[in-house]
Amino acid sequence: MSNATTIETLRRMLASLDDAKKYQSLRDVLSTINAPDLAAVFEDLPQEKMPVLFRLCPKDLAADVFAELTPETQEALIRGLTDKELKVVVEELCADDAADLVEEMPASVVKRILSQAEPDTRKMINELLKYPEDSAGGVMTTEFMELSPEWTVRRAMEEIRQKGFDKETINNCYVTGSDRTLVGVVSLRGLVLEKNENRRIDDMMDTAVISVTTGTDREQTSQLFEKYGFLAIPVVDGENRLVGIVTIDDAISILQDEASEDFAKMNAMAPADKPYFKRTLWNLYKSRAPWLLFLMLSATFSSLVIRGYEDALAAVTVLTAYIPMLTDAGGNAGSQSTSTIIRGMAVGEIRPHDLPRILWREFRVALLCGATLAVCNMAKLILFDRVGVMIAMVVCLTLFCTILISQLIGGILPVAAEKVGIDPAVMASPLITTIVDTTTLLVYFNIAKLLLHI
Amino acid sequence: MSNATTIETLRRMLASLDDAKKYQSLRDVLSTINAPDLAAVFEDLPQEKMPVLFRLCPKDLAADVFAELTPETQEALIRGLTDKELKVVVEELCADDAADLVEEMPASVVKRILSQAEPDTRKMINELLKYPEDSAGGVMTTEFMELSPEWTVRRAMEEIRQKGFDKETINNCYVTGSDRTLVGVVSLRGLVLEKNENRRIDDMMDTAVISVTTGTDREQTSQLFEKYGFLAIPVVDGENRLVGIVTIDDAISILQDEASEDFAKMNAMAPADKPYFKRTLWNLYKSRAPWLLFLMLSATFSSLVIRGYEDALAAVTVLTAYIPMLTDAGGNAGSQSTSTIIRGMAVGEIRPHDLPRILWREFRVALLCGATLAVCNMAKLILFDRVGVMIAMVVCLTLFCTILISQLIGGILPVAAEKVGIDPAVMASPLITTIVDTTTLLVYFNIAKLLLHI
Numbered sequence: 001m002s003n004a005t006t007i008e009t010l011r012r013m014l015a016s017l018d019d020a021k022k023y024q025s026l027r028d029v030l031s032t033i034n035a036p037d038l039a040a041v042f043e044d045l046p047q048e049k050m051p052v053l054f055r056l057c058p059k060d061l062a063a064d065v066f067a068e069l070t071p072e073t074q075e076a077l078i079r080g081l082t083d084k085e086l087k088v089v090v091e092e093l094c095a096d097d098a099a100d101l102v103e104e105m106p107a108s109v110v111k112r113i114l115s116q117a118e119p120d121t122r123k124m125i126n127e128l129l130k131y132p133e134d135s136a137g138g139v140m141t142t143e144f145m146e147l148s149p150e151w152t153v154r155r156a157m158e159e160i161r162q163k164g165f166d167k168e169t170i171n172n173c174y175v176t177g178s179d180r181t182l183v184g185v186v187s188l189r190g191l192v193l194e195k196n197e198n199r200r201i202d203d204m205m206d207t208a209v210i211s212v213t214t215g216t217d218r219e220q221t222s223q224l225f226e227k228y229g230f231l232a233i234p235v236v237d238g239e240n241r242l243v244g245i246v247t248i249d250d251a252i253s254i255l256q257d258e259a260s261e262d263f264a265k266m267n268a269m270a271p272a273d274k275p276y277f278k279r280t281l282w283n284l285y286k287s288r289a290p291w292l293l294f295l296m297l298s299a300t301f302s303s304l305v306i307r308g309y310e311d312a313l314a315a316v317t318v319l320t321a322y323i324p325m326l327t328d329a330g331g332n333a334g335s336q337s338t339s340t341i342i343r344g345m346a347v348g349e350i351r352p353h354d355l356p357r358i359l360w361r362e363f364r365v366a367l368l369c370g371a372t373l374a375v376c377n378m379a380k381l382i383l384f385d386r387v388g389v390m391i392a393m394v395v396c397l398t399l400f401c402t403i404l405i406s407q408l409i410g411g412i413l414p415v416a417a418e419k420v421g422i423d424p425a426v427m428a429s430p431l432i433t434t435i436v437d438t439t440t441l442l443v444y445f446n447i448a449k450l451l452l453h454i
Numbered sequence: 455m456s457n458a459t460t461i462e463t464l465r466r467m468l469a470s471l472d473d474a475k476k477y478q479s480l481r482d483v484l485s486t487i488n489a490p491d492l493a494a495v496f497e498d499l500p501q502e503k504m505p506v507l508f509r510l511c512p513k514d515l516a517a518d519v520f521a522e523l524t525p526e527t528q529e530a531l532i533r534g535l536t537d538k539e540l541k542v543v544v545e546e547l548c549a550d551d552a553a554d555l556v557e558e559m560p561a562s563v564v565k566r567i568l569s570q571a572e573p574d575t576r577k578m579i580n581e582l583l584k585y586p587e588d589s590a591g592g593v594m595t596t597e598f599m600e601l602s603p604e605w606t607v608r609r610a611m612e613e614i615r616q617k618g619f620d621k622e623t624i625n626n627c628y629v630t631g632s633d634r635t636l637v638g639v640v641s642l643r644g645l646v647l648e649k650n651e652n653r654r655i656d657d658m659m660d661t662a663v664i665s666v667t668t669g670t671d672r673e674q675t676s677q678l679f680e681k682y683g684f685l686a687i688p689v690v691d692g693e694n695r696l697v698g699i700v701t702i703d704d705a706i707s708i709l710q711d712e713a714s715e716d717f718a719k720m721n722a723m724a725p726a727d728k729p730y731f732k733r734t735l736w737n738l739y740k741s742r743a744p745w746l747l748f749l750m751l752s753a754t755f756s757s758l759v760i761r762g763y764e765d766a767l768a769a770v771t772v773l774t775a776y777i778p779m780l781t782d783a784g785g786n787a788g789s790q791s792t793s794t795i796i797r798g799m800a801v802g803e804i805r806p807h808d809l810p811r812i813l814w815r816e817f818r819v820a821l822l823c824g825a826t827l828a829v830c831n832m833a834k835l836i837l838f839d840r841v842g843v844m845i846a847m848v849v850c851l852t853l854f855c856t857i858l859i860s861q862l863i864g865g866i867l868p869v870a871a872e873k874v875g876i877d878p879a880v881m882a883s884p885l886i887t888t889i890v891d892t893t894t895l896l897v898y899f900n901i902a903k904l905l906l907h908i
Contacts (some may be wrong), residue, residue, distance in 0.1 A: 032662050036681050157646070164647050171625050171643065171685075188642055189625065192611070193618050208486050226710055227490050229703040231625075231685065249683040252706055256680055259713040260797055266717075267793035268786050275803040276794060277811065284815070285822045288790050292857070295786050296827055297834070299779035306775040313774055320767055320774050321760040324781055324891050325753035331785075331887070332722050332749050336742050339721035340730060343714055349729040357731065361738070368739045373750055380751070403746070433785070437778050 007040045014041060014053065027056045035061060039068035042077070051080035063092030070278065071104040078109055087116040094168050095121075096141040096250070099128035128244075136221045137214030139254065140235045140244030145173040149183055149202035153194045156201055160188070169247055172232045175205045182234055182242040185209045211236045214243060219258045222251040223348045262346055265425035266339060268295060291430060298434040302327075302441055309445040315454045318387060319444070322395050326444060330402040330436040333369065337362050337410030338428045345414065345424060355415045362411035363404075370403035394451050398444045405443070406436045461494045468495060468507065481510045489515060493522035496531070505534035517546030524732065525558040532563055541570040548622050549575075550595040550704070553582035582698075590675045591668030593708065594689045594698030599627040603637055603656035607648045610655055614642070623701055626686045629659045634695040636688055639663045665690045668697060673712045676705040677802045716800055719879035720793060722749060745884060752888040756781075756895055763899040769908045772841060773898070776849050780898055784856040784890040787823065791816050791864030792882045799868065799878060809869045816865035817858075824857035848905050852898040859897070860890045 010033060017026045030038070030053070038057070042050060042065060054062060054077060066074065066089050078086060090098060090113055098117075102110050102125055114122055124142050131137025145167045147156050156173070164170045173191070175184040184205030194204065211234040212221045224233055225248050233251075235244040261271035270287035272279055306313070306323075313320055341358060344350035350358070374396040381392035410432055414424035448454065464487060471480045484492070484507070492511070496504060496519060508516055508531060520528065520543050532540060544552060544567055552571075556564050556579055568576055578596050585591025599621045601610050610627070618624045627645070629638040638659030648658060665688040666675045678687055679702050687705075689698040715725035724741040726733055760767070760777075767774055795812060798804035804812070828850040835846035864886055868878035902908065 034662055034664065034682060036683075161647060161649075164643065169643075170646070188646065189618065189623075192624070192642065192646065193615060195615075208488055210488065226703075226706050228488060229490075231702070248685070248702055248706070249680075252680050252702070252709065255706065255710060256713075256801060259710075260801065263717070263720075263793050263797045266721075267789045269790050269794070276798045277803070277808070277815075281815065281818055281822070284819045288787075288819065289823045289826050292783060292786055292790075292823055292827055293830055296779060296783050296831060296853075299782055300834075302778040302782075303775040303839070306778070307772070310771050310774075314768070314771055317764050317768055318761070320764075320777075321757040323774075323777055324756040324760070324895070325750060327778055327781075328753055328756075328887055328891065329746060329750050332746055332884070333742075335721045336723050336746075339717050340723070343717045344730045347710060347714065349731070354731070361731075361735065364735055365738045365742065368735070369743045369746055372743050373746055376747055377750060380754075385757070399750075430786070433782055437782065441778070 007037060010037060011041050011044065018049070018053070023056060026053075030057050031061060035064035036068050038065045042069060043073055047076045047080070050077045051085075054081070055085070059088060059092060063089055067093055067097040070274070071101075074101060075105060075109060078105070078112070083112070083116055086112065090117050091121060094141055095124045095128060095143050096139065096168075099125050102129065103133070131214050134218050135214060136212045136216040136218060136233075136235045136246055137244070139218050139221070139250050140214075140246045141168045142244045143168045144232075144234070144242075144245040145170045146242070147173045147175050147186065147201055149175050149177065149200070149205065151201045152198050153191055153201070153204070154197040156186070156191060160191070168245070169232055172230075172245075174209075174234050174242055174245070175201055176242050179239075180241040182209060182211055182236050182240055183207065185234070209234065211240075211242075212246070213237065218246075218254050219346070220348070221246055222254040222258075225251040226255070227348075258346065262342065262425045265423065266342065266429035268292070268430035295430060295434060298431075299437070301434065302437040305438055305441040305445070309441075309449075312445055312448055312454050316391065316448065316452060318391060319394070319448055323441070323444070326395070326398055326402055327433075327437045327440050329373065329399060330406040330440045331433045333366070333403045334406035334410040334432040334436045335429065337366075337407045338414055338432050341411055341414045342424045342428060345418060352415050352418050355412070358411045358415065359408065362407045366404045366407035369407070370400040373403060374400040390451055394444070394448045397447050397451075398440065401443045401447075402436070402440045405439055406432070409435060409439075461491060464491060465495050465498065472503070472507070477510060480507075484511050485515060489518035490522050492519045496523060497527055501530045501534070504531045505539075508535070509539070513542060513546060517543055521547060521551040524728070525555075528555060529559060529563060532559070532566070537566070537570055540566065544571050545575060548595055549578045549582060549597050550593065550622075553579050556583065557587070585668055588672050589668060590666045590670040590672060590687075590689045590700055591698070593672050593675070593704050594668075594700045595622045596698045597622045598686070598688070598696075598699040599624045600696070601627050601629050601640065601655055603629050603631065603654070603659065605655045606652050607645055607655070607658070608651040610640075610645060614645075622699070623686055626684075626699075628663075628688050628696055628699070629655055630696050636663060636665055636690050636694055636696040637661065639688070663688065665694075665696075666700070667691065672700075672708050673800070674802070675700055676708040676712070679705040680709070681802075712800065716796065716879045719877065720796065720883035722746070722884035749884060749888060752885075753891070755888065756891040759892055759895040759899070763895075763903075766899055766902055766908045770845065770902065770906060772845060773848070773902060777895070777898070780849070780852055780856055781887075781891045781894050783827065783853060784860040784894045785887045787820070787857045788860035788864040788886040788890045789883065791820075791861045792868055792886050795865055795868045796878045796882060799872060806869050806872050809866070812865045812869065813862065816861045820858045820861035823861070824854040827857060828854040844905055848898070848902045851901050851905075852894065855897050855901075856890070856894045859893055860886070863889060863893075 102113060127142060143166055145160060145164060160170055171188050173186050174182060177183050184207045186201060186205045210228060214235055214237055221233060232245045232247045234242055235246060237243050264271040268291040272287055341350060377399055378392055378396045381387050381395060413428035417424040417427035556567060581596060597620055599614060599618060614624055625642050627640050628636060631637050638661045640655060640659045664682060668689055668691055675687060686699045686701045688696055689700060691697050718725040722745040726741055795804060831853055832846055832850045835841050835849060867882035871878040871881035
């Protein structure tokens with residue numbers, strides 16, 4: 001199994017073979033390494049070594065390795081390649097990887113890439129660049145296997161043998177009518193296992209084919225893979241004409257990226273598209289400091305509330321001791337609801353129109369949680385902290401209200417954000433603490449004034 | 455595209471066909487619906503309707519629908535099936551789904567299932583039940599396509615045509631030596647596109663095959679799919695003998711489940727294995743209340759700190775106003791680091807032995823963030839809040855120290871948890887607030903005493 005140690009071993013082995021100029025052995029060794037591991041080695045190679053090693057890789061491996069590299073390393077490598085070598089790489093890349101490359105490179109490099117690409121490749125790249133990055137169109141590839149409904153299994157297999165090499169996948173083949181509209185899907189498995197070679201494709205194809213349009217959100221598209229167990233999903237245009245497919249390897253990366261993005265946003269950070277150790281300090285700083293600053297400034301509200309009730313606090317100083325406990329309890333309860341709802345929406349279990357049902361559930365759960373906490377805290381305050389009964393009442397009543405309010409706000413916020421078109425993870429999670437703090441303190445001091453007559 | 459509305463439409467259509475006793479039409483309609491959608495319809499069907507509708511489904515669709523149902527619905531349905539019908543379902547299920555079923559059902563149902571299974575199926579199920587649920591062995595299937603290295607492509611294709619029907623996937627076929635040791639992998643695509651039918655399998659197979667062992671963690675196994683773009687990963691025993699494969703549809707569910715689990719744990723909840731609306735109130739309560747309770751009790755420390763410095767607070771009451779801002783800033787900064795590291799470990803970017811590098815990065819980022827916040831807050835305190843310079847100094851110095859300490863603790867906690875074998879998401883995230891609160895308050899009051907001479 002591959003890990004950091006393997007990569008390190010590979011790196012040393014390749015370096016020593018290179019130093020000894022054993023190019024034939026290097027070539028042999030290279031072809032036994034899989035692309036992602038080799039890409040990891042390339043990432044840390046000195047720039048002048050890259051083209052040398054790259055030239056020694058077999059052509060298809062070279063393209064696979066290239067597709068796995070970070071944009072920075074791709075750029076460095078391209079600068080070391082001749083036009084002819086670049087042409088080979090560009091033509092070997094999958095259409096979607098080529099489009100991603102063009103999107104990432106600076107203008108001068110893009111010009112070189114496009115000038116080296118064959119007219120067909122250039123057309124495919126330009127086609128893919130039309131769609132927004134976060135849509136199915138933006139992540140699809142145009143290299144899919146297309147069959148006609150009137151063909152026999154034999155004819156289809158001939159077609160696959162002839163054209164299959166260039167396709168990103170042939171495990172699923174898509175059946176299109178004369179106007180290129182999508183009419184069905186057959187699996188390579190189905191074709192291979194079919195005993196009657198003369199059976200027509202339209203007789204055996206699955207017509208209940210699920211597709212997305214070019215504009216479908218890439219996260220929604222990826223969720224369909226989990227739900228239906230697909231290996232690829234066809235992408236159609238407004239007239240149901242097949243224009244591309246999204247493959248499962250892209251879907252799995254998208255789902256992982258989206259989850260990572262939500263983790264970042266829910267913890268008050270701007271999401272990053274690079275691994276932790278690949279990010280610069282400045283990049284880490286930029287994703288964290290603005291949110292910290294914003295939340296610090298919004299804590300002004302809680303300061304204002306406390307200053308407004310300074311007299312009450314001065315009269316009963318022990319009240320101060322429970323401020324962190326109360327605001328934390330509210331914050332924790334609020335995050336529980338918010339994160340449950342946000343994740344539920346991310347995996348497609350919860351939809352905005354479910355709001356009334358959400359509120360009713362959260363309300364009842366909050367009643368139970370609030371009551372439990374209040375009762376336990378009452379016991380603790382009286383038996384261990386030995387505060388007066390009235391003070392304990394104030395704290396526990398506040399605790400109960402806080403849990404109730406926080407879980408309700410926590411349930412509403414993400415749905416409200418979604419409804420007004422803001423990302424729930426950005427809006428709801430980092431804000432919940434600030435909102436809950438202010439509400440909790442207001443409740444606390446008002447209950448205190450009422451019960452303690454201060 | 456399928457969604458809640460589609461399911462609702464299907465439900466109504468099936469109900470009205472059923473009421474009108476149009477069984478032939480029902481049968482025709484059923485075979486056009488895909489399994490996950492049909493399963494969603496079954497979930498909300500009255501129990502007595504289930505077997506009727508189930509019997510009308512084509513055999514293979516019935517098995518697929520069955521595999522998609524929740525354990526509760528599976529159990530209800532099984533109770534309505536005859537032994538003969540149950541036998542058909544069990545035999546049609548994939549081996550791993552059958553094993554999952556046996557794991558989930560109560561003993562009486564398990565007995566019925568195993569008594570209906572063929573000896574071979576029973577053996578496969580028992581084989582799979584040996585492995586822990588969260589290991590590669592626990593999620594693999596034993597129905598994979600096995601080839602011999604000395605076969606020709608023609609022979610291999612004959613074998614696939616003969617035995618492929620029962621396999622979970624034939625897109626990848628695994629090559630094993632005489633002692634069943636795994637020696638290589640060939641794709642169905644490679645076999646189909648191979649022009650020379652007499653080429654030997656060992657000549658064309660990929661020998662750099664990446665495998666996991668039965669004991670490999672299921673999350674680690676699933677990460678390999680994203681990294682290498684596999685559709686299946688072979689699982690071997692201690693002697694490198696092939697015992698099963700994990701397929702990408704299972705991997706994608708595992709990755710999504712693990713992310714959901716981390717979301718839950720990082721927000722102080724016990725993870726749930728059911729969708730939000732499928733959970734009972736009691737289940738929601740049980741996953742939330744214990745954590746809230748635990749965190750409430752651990753806030754005792756912050757109360758103790760505040761009570762210990764009651765005199766200082768009474769002397770300079772304005773200090774209270776900044777307690778929520780300071781603890782929140784610390785909490786936010788801490789969550790930023792913790793969640794970054796936890797997610798990095800979950801996707802395999804960060805490993806426990808990276809701790810020194812993590813600390814060095816977090817330390818520098820924290821210096822930058824802390825300085826930014828302290829400077830901005832200084833301006834705000836003096837210009838807007840109009841507090842004294844010395845008080846502003848106390849607050850801002852504390853703010854700086856808090857950010858620094860929180861991000862460092864946030865970086866250490868998850869790695870420390872991992873090292874002692876506790877799930878970082880459980881240990882680190884919910885605890886960070888409590889730890890940070892106490893430290894922040896201690897720093898705050900001590901700086902205040904020092905600078906304000908109270």
